[in-house]
Amino acid sequence: MKQAVLLQPNDLRVVERDVPALAEGEVLVKVTAALLCGTDLRIYTGRKTKNVTLPSVLGHETAGVVVDANGPLPDGVALGNQVCIYPLVPCGECVACRKGHPNICRNRVAFGYQLDGGLSQYVRVPANARQNIVPLPGVSAAEAALVEPLACALNGQNLAKVKGADAILVVGCGPLGLMHIRLAKAQGVPTVIAVDPNEARHEIARASGADLVLVPGDDTPAQVLAATDGGVDVVILAIGRVEALTPYLGILAPGARISAFAGFNSGDVLSIVANDIHYNEYEVVGASSCRLENFHAVADLVTAGKLHVADLVGTQLPLDRVHDALDLVASGKDLRVGVDPWL
Template structure:
C-alpha cells in the first residue's frame, strides 16, 4: 500500500509499505478521504514534540473510510461499515478524561500526531480508540469527504458552543480560511443577526460573502476597527473569533467587543507569542475570553448531526483534491496557502 510519510521538518515522501497487520483488538480501515489541516502543515513546517527526531509519521487526522478487517476480540464493528474517527484518544483515567474532555487529556494519543493517520491507503484503529469511543459509523447520507470534514467542524463547534450565540448577536470572524467559513455557517445556522468577516484577500472575501456573510471587511484596504464600528452602528460585536495566527488580531477583536461580549482565541499563535490585552475592558464590560483546541467525542457526535441534518455543508469548504500518487504535490499546494480545504483521496491514483 501507499503512504505519505512525514520524515522530519520539510520532508514528506510517498512510500510503498506493507499492508498493516491488526491484532485481535484492532480494526483496519481503508481510507477513502483525508483532508489537510493547518496542523498538518504546521508539523511539516516545524515538526511536533510528539514526533521524535528519529521517528517518521503518517499525518492526517481528518479522515473517513470503510472497515476491511476486524480483530477477533472486537465487538460491535463489522467489515463494510463506513467510519470516521475523533483523532484525540484520551488516556481514559485522568481528570480531563473523567470529564469527557478527551481533547484536553495531557496523555493523549492522536491519529496523525503520534500514531499513523489518514494520508495512507489503510490505517489501523487501535484498542484505545475503539474502547474510547473514537470510531464513528458514518450516516448513510454522508459521503467520505463530508465525513472527513466533520472533524474540523467539531473543533469549531467546541469553540462555538460556549459562546452562547443567539439571534441578538453580531458575530465577527477574523480570517477567511476553511475554519472561518465553517464558523460563518455555524453563525448562520444559529441565527446571528449580523456576521462580519474580515480578511486580506478580496477574492476570498467575495467567496465568503456568497456563503452568507452580511458584511465583509478587507483589512488591506480599510481600518478594521473603524469599519466594524461603522457596520454595527457604533455597537461593536457581541461575539468574535480569531481564525488566523496573527497576534494583532487578538487585541483587535477584544477592542471590538461590545458589553457582555464573548470571544474565542481559536487560532493558535507561534510558540512563545505574548499579546497585551486591555483587561480593564474585560472587567468593566463583563467580557468572556475563551480558548479551545480539538474536540471531544461529544462535540464530534453533535457536529456529525449538524452535517447529517444538512444544517452545515462541510463540503463547501473543499477547493482541491489530490490522488495518492499526487499526495506530496497536494501538501506542496496546501503549503502555498492557496484555496480552501485540500483533500487527499488515498484510493485514487491521480486526479489531475
C-alpha cells in the same frame, strides 16, 4: 499498501508496507479521503514537534470505509459503513481528563501524531479507540473528512457561547473561518460579520452566510460597529496572527467573548487592557482540537443537510503527489486540500 511516512522534518516518503494485522478489538478502515491542515504542515516542516513521534504517518482529518475487524464492531457501525475517525485517544486519568477536558488530555495519543494517520491506504484503529469511529452516510468521502475541522470549530463556538449571540465577528476567511461562519448561522446567530484582506475569499464568505464581509482597514471597526447593536458579542480569531484582533477590541459589546481559536507562533502574546476586561466583563477563551461529542453533533448536522460543506473541499490529489498537496496548503490559495490514496 501505500503510506506517506514522515521520517524527519521535510523528509516525507511514499512507501509500500503490509496492510496492518489486527489484534483483538481492532478495526481496519480503508481510507478514502485524508485532508491536510496547517498543523500537518507545521509537523512536516518541523515547526511542531510536541506529541509527535517520528517516523509518523500524518493525517488527522480522515474518512474511509470499515473493511475488517477482529471482534465485534462498535455499536452503530457495520462492515461497509462510511465513517470518519475522531483523532484523539485521551488517557481518562490525567487532571485535564478528570476535569472534563479530554481534548486537552496531558497524555493523549492521536492519529497523525503518534498513531498512523490518514496519509495511507488503510488505517488500523486500536481497540481503545474503537469508539472514535463515527458513521457518516450519504456524503462524499472528502465531506466526511471535513467533520474533524468542523468539530474543532464547534468546540470553539461552544466555549465562546456563540449560540444565543446577536452578532459575531470572524477574523480570517480561510477554510476554518468559513466553517465558523456556517456553524454560527446553523446555530441561529442573526448577524455574522467576516473580515479578510483577500477579496477573492469574500464571495464564498457571503455564500457561507456572512451578512457583511469587509477588508481590514482604518474604517473597518466603525463599519462593524454600525452593523451591530452596540458591538459584537463574540470575536473569533480564525487566523494565527494576534495583531489581527487589536483593531476590534474597541467594538466589543458588554460581556463579549474573545476566542483565540487559531494556532499561533510560539511566544505570541495577546495584549488586552486589563481594566477593559474588568469593567466590561469580557471573557477570553481558547479552543484546542475537539471532543468526541462535537464529532457526533457535526456529523448529524452534515448528514441531515443542515450544514452544507461540499464547496469547502479543495483540490484532492493522489497519495504519490502528497508533496504537491502540502505545497498547496502552504500557498493558502485553495480550500481544504487533501489526498485520495486510491487515485
